[in-house]
Amino acid sequence: MKHMAGKYKFSIINYLSMLESLKIAKRFSVKRFLYYLKIWFYMSKNSFQIMMTQRLLFFIFFLGKILRFLLFIAFIYFLVLNTGSLAGYSAKQVVFFFLTFNLVDILGQFLYREVYRFRPLLVSGDFDLILVKPFRPLFRVLMGGSDPIDLLQYH
Numbered sequence: 631m632k633h634m635a636g637k638y639k640f641s642i643i644n645y646l647s648m649l650e651s652l653k654i655a656k657r658f659s660v661k662r663f664l665y666y667l668k669i670w671f672y673m674s675k676n677s678f679q680i681m682m683t684q685r686l687l688f689f690i691f692f693l694g695k696i697l698r699f700l701l702f703i704a705f706i707y708f709l710v711l712n713t714g715s716l717a718g719y720s721a722k723q724v725v726f727f728f729l730t731f732n733l734v735d736i737l738g739q740f741l742y743r744e745v746y747r748f749r750p751l752l753v754s755g756d757f758d759l760i761l762v763k764p765f766r767p768l769f770r771v772l773m774g775g776s777d778p779i780d781l782l783q784y785h
Contacts, residue, residue: 665765666765666769669765669769670769670773670776673770673773673774673775673776674775674776676775677744677774677775677776677777678776699732702728703725703728703729706721706724706725706728707721707724707725710724710725739777740776740777741773741776742772742773743775743776743777744770744771744772744773744774744775744776745771745772747774748771751771
């Protein structure tokens with residue numbers, strides 16, 4: 631048994647060489663992932679700085695999101711509290727379901743907010759400027775700038 635364990639010993643080098651042989655390592659590598667993570671961080675930072683140039687608008691927008699979130703939770707909670715249940719679920723279960731749904735929704739909005747700005751890029755002709763950049767245009771179109779207000783809303 632000891633001989634078998636030595637024969638099939640797992641190591642990172644063996645795993646990476648296996649990935650290289652399957653041509654997967656060329657498409658996805660840690661170095662490439664960190665490169666795109668760094669680009670995403672800079673674009674998100676720039677997006678946040680642009681939002682912060684209009685502080686009053688930022689505050690009103692953020693306050694509106696928080697108010698909508700709190701009113702919706704209160705609506706669900708009191709609706710279920712007065713009726714006893716909603717489709718057989720208790721008030722706490724319904725609020726938990728809403729919070730789980732809201733977390734998934736907020737993460738999607740946080741990461742892919744830039745997709746709403748894709749059409750104006752095409753119409754104005756500015757998409758050509760994205761095509762000549764040294765990273766993939768699909769990355770820029772999907773994840774070109776996050777919306778920090780959405781992420782702050784959940785806390």
